[in-house]
Amino acid sequence: MNFKNQIEIIEKKSRFIGYLLECTKEDEVKLALDFLRKEHKKATHICWACRLKTPFYEKAVDDGEPGGSAGRPILSVLQKKDVSNVCVFVVRYFGGIKLGAGGLVRAYAKVTSELFK
16 A cells, blocks of 8 residues: 555554555545555554545544544644545554543644644
8 A cells, every 4th residue: 555654653652653645536545444454453443534626525534432533633634734635544552541532632633744744
């Protein structure tokens, strides 16, 4: 899989690995997600958000994290940066310390922002 960029951060022992994919079709997103699920079989969550230009498509997925605490912050960063034809996946390995909803929002947004530096 050809990811444009990859980054990893640690927040309170949880490991967050972000992947940036340039794509133009929903099928590419599904292929990338399938690839990441195979690569990270022991991951706790694989959250993601995507923005496609034509046809216009936006989607945010929390993958078991508390509602709105993962996919939405990822999508929010994509919207603020006004990027399209991209998908960001964030793989999380739980480190044993709960971050709370606010901590999750900050962590997922931080990983996404770092992918664009």
